[in-house]
């Protein structure tokens with residue numbers, strides 16, 4: 001019975017102590033936030049430029065969406081190649097309000113000078129012409145019906161990706177679409193969405209997208225140095241909260257069940273678990289997290305357009321998580337932070353080109369190749385990713401997989417091969 | 421003794437090949453039954469049909485006092501209704517500890533929200549320790565089940581079945597890869613389990629079946645060839661021809 005009391009005591013230990021990585025992560029995130037604040041232009045000594053604060057804030061949002069990707073793929077085994085679409089939808093939802101409200105203030109300002117007080121219709125027409133002039137329209141499309149309301153658009157940040165994922169997931173999981181087919185289906189969904197948004201009559205300004213999102217309405221007086229920190233803090237808070245939520249989800253029996261679904265879905269069904277409902281829950285929840293991450297990201301980026309939703313974005317997301325190490329939350333965060341910052345560095349032209357004499361490697365072009373090669377290398381030689389380095393330190397015991405590792409496929413599959 | 425499961429006139433074919441052919445089968449609420457038959461006789465397919473993995477082309481399956489038709493139920497609903505299954509190849513979740521595997525199997529609400537809110541009580545931990553004792557894995561409770569030997573995995577799977585507290589237990593070749601001593605232990609567990617529920621055991625090994633000491637159903641080419649005590653069926657001419665004689 002001694003073992004009973006031993007495991008029994010587990011239930012009363014707080015999450016953070018049972019999973020020291022959670023505590024460490026939150027501490028590191030807190031210190032990082034503090035450090036950036038002290039070094040910033042807005043509140044500190046001004047060592048870090050405002051644009052770099054924005055880059056870091058955006059990176060935190062990418063870490064958050066990577067966390068969602070890890071939950072859905074690394075833990076539940078659903079290789080969704082469409083989560084950046086949910087990220088984009090969250091961005092569009094908040095972007096609509098930002099753009100509407102700011103334009104409204106500008107229009108109202110410009111009409112103040114006129115002799116008669118402007119009617120509501122005049123104001124509305126003014127805003128519509130301002131916003132939709134670029135796509136040759138001057139009326140509000142139906143999707144903008146609630147753009148004037150911040151609370152409603154904020155609700156849309158979670159509701160639209162959530163509902164979208166719920167319907168898509170329900171159709172897909174109910175028909176038992178799994179593996180590669182599901183990945184292809186999610187890519188198709190993403191492609192369809194981005195192509196739709198590219199159209200001028202989609203109501204979301206076609207390929208122009210939404211812009212000027214970095215300007216907060218009626219807060220023009222607040223310098224960007226300050227606004228950038230607000231968003232940075234918001235992103236850090238969201239990442240911390242998201243990390244806690246994910247850690248809580250994967251720590252208990254729910255985590256056991258979704259990892260079991262990843263490894264052998266059919267077996268879980270015979271234990272009596274409604275596998276489709278679990279997948280749908282995780283798919284929808286992660287879509288909501290992605291939506292929130294997007295809503296924090298795009299005001300820092302300043303602009304959102306349909307390119308952001310292109311299929312490749314979601315593939316990059318999977319690559320980050322794979323490089324960071326899927327199936328562990330900090331792995332996803334490390335992967336997203338490391339690769340996206342490196343990517344910014346390389347594609348931003350800051351990386352020194354390498355002159356080979358007969359050929360000059362220009363990183364702006366060659367970075368994607370390097371990333372692709374790293375992805376292949378990680379998949380083949382270090383399936384645990386960068387997060388696997390942590391194991392070297394804490395010597396985490398891994399199961400005897402008969403020499404085969406988790407690999408790119410669900411674990412159980414490799415297991416079967418290994419046994420042969 | 422009342423009937424727990426009644427399979428009547430079930431047939432299934434794969435690409436024109438009749439794997440199960442007009443099969444009928446009955447088992448009582450507290451009965452141990454061995455199903456034997458040569459390779460490819462359809463034993464595993466028979467279990468697939470009961471557990472909802474394979475949908476039959478025709479026939480009926482009624483389960484329980486209310487005569488539930490299993491044919492319209494999903495795998496998970498069938499399992500929730502009290503039908504547990506052990507696979508031919510041991511399938512435990514290798515990446516997780518023995519305790520986690522048992523905890524998942526423990527009979528509790530199965531919906532996502534109940535699972536999310538679930539926190540194990542001392543009684544649950546006690547039950548798991550007890551089960552681990554029964555299957556001889558007390559000292560392995562916190563090891564990853566991937567580290568277990570083949571026989572231990574078989575047992576863990578049996579333990580998971582018992583944790584589910586099913587009314588009908590379907591066990592596919594439990595003794596495969598076990599030592600004689602382990603086989604004996606397995607027989608004991610199965611016989612013990614059958615005192616409170618129905619147990620169907622598929623097995624190749626005649627000695628093992630003899631030790632179970634129960635009614636035997638012989639399957640051949642997807643239908644029942646003979647049924648009765650082990651001595652009865654082993655003396656049956658047709659059984660000798662197709663199975664034992666080879």
Ligand SMILES: Nc1ncnc2c1ncn2[C@@H]1O[C@H](COP(=O)(O)OP(=O)(O)O)[C@@H](O)[C@H]1O
Pocket residue numbers: 434439457458459460461462463464465466
């Ligand atoms: N999913 C399937 N597709 C095609 N043929 C199958 C399938 N499952 C079983 N069979 C065939 O049905 C027959 C019965 O198989 P099975 O039930 O596994 O036999 P047993 O378990 O008695 O050895 C075999 O000939 C097998 O090849």
Ligand SMILES: [Mg+2]
Pocket residue numbers: 463464465508
């Ligand atoms: Mg078989």
